[in-house]
Amino acid sequence: KPINAKVALLLNDSIIIIGTHVSLYQLNTRTEKIAPLNNHLTRVTSITSYNEHLIYYGSTDGLHKYDIDQQKDIRLDKTNPLLEERVVSLCTDVDQIIWVATAGNGIVAVQNDTVLAHFTTQQGLINNSIRTISVGKKGQILVGTNEGISFIDYSKSMTQPDIKNIST
Numbered sequence: 787k788p789i790n791a792k793v794a795l796l797l798n799d800s801i802i803i804i805g806t807h808v809s810l811y812q813l814n815t816r817t818e819k820i821a822p823l824n825n826h827l828t829r830v831t832s833i834t835s836y837n838e839h840l841i842y843y844g845s846t847d848g849l850h851k852y853d854i855d856q857q858k859d860i861r862l863d864k865t866n867p868l869l870e871e872r873v874v875s876l877c878t879d880v881d882q883i884i885w886v887a888t889a890g891n892g893i894v895a896v897q898n899d900t901v902l903a904h905f906t907t908q909q910g911l912i913n914n915s916i917r918t919i920s921v922g923k924k925g926q927i928l929v930g931t932n933e934g935i936s937f938i939d940y941s942k943s944m945t946q947p948d949i950k951n952i953s954t
Contacts, residue, residue, distance in 0.1 A: 789820065795833040795841065797854070803841055805830025810843065810852065825852055825859035831936045834876040834884060842896075843882050844873025849886055851899065866901050868894045875919045877927070885927055887916035893929060895944065910949035912936045 793805040802813040803823075810830055825843075832844040838910040839855045848863025848870045855939040871888035878884055883902065886894040892906035892914045906914050913931035920928045925941025934953030942948070 792830060793833050795835055797835055797841070798838050801847075801854075803833055803845060805833050812854075823852060823854075823859075824857045825850065826861065828891065831873055832876040832887075834878045836878060836882065836884070842876060842878075843875050844886065846872050847882075849873055849894075849896070860899075862899055866900065868901055868904055869896070874916055877919050877921050879921045879927070880924055885919050885921070887919040887929065888914075890915050893919065893927070893938070895940075903940070903947075905938060905947065905949070907945065910936070910951070911938075912951040912953060 789804060789811055790806055791804045797803050797897045800814055804811040804813055804912055807829050808827055810825045811820055812823055813820045823915045828845040828847055830843050830845055831883045833841055835841050841852050843850050851860040851862055871877045871891045873886055873953060874889050875887040884896040886896060892911055894901055895903040913933040916929055916931055918930040925939060927938040929936040934951055938947050940947040
């Protein structure tokens with residue numbers, strides 16, 4: 787039975803995690819077997835790895851965490867209202883900070899399942915409706931919106947980052 791993948795993540799040398807419009811799946815490239823993961827039935831919009839045993843995934847209903855070994859899904863959207871936002875993109879930096887790009891409320895930085903920071907146009911983002919997010923150099927995140935790109939340098943201060951914007 788074919789699976790209509792929305793997003794995918796190479797977890798290790800033989801496992802690919804696939805997000806669809808209703809769930810998460812695990813594809814073993816060695817055995818060529820695909821199996822559903824025991825997670826909430828929800829539209830998966832983005833996936834990022836924390837390590838080989840733990841992933842975070844975004845959905846239309848917020849941020850989730852999935853433990854591969856324990857086959858356990860943990861909803862983080864009930865721990866903080868900022869994590870209830872629709873997630874459009876995720877990335878993990880070298881400091882193990884999960885960066886959450888939302889559809890309309892800017893960027894949320896999460897570490898150990900706790901919100902560290904929240905960046906919006908009030909802090910200098912070019913737009914609160916994020917399209918994509920990516921890790922740059924250490925201490926730097928790049929954010930793409932319809933209005934341009936924001937470079938967030940948080941290496942000196944997470945609470946008062948240096949944000950530079952580029953637009954046409």
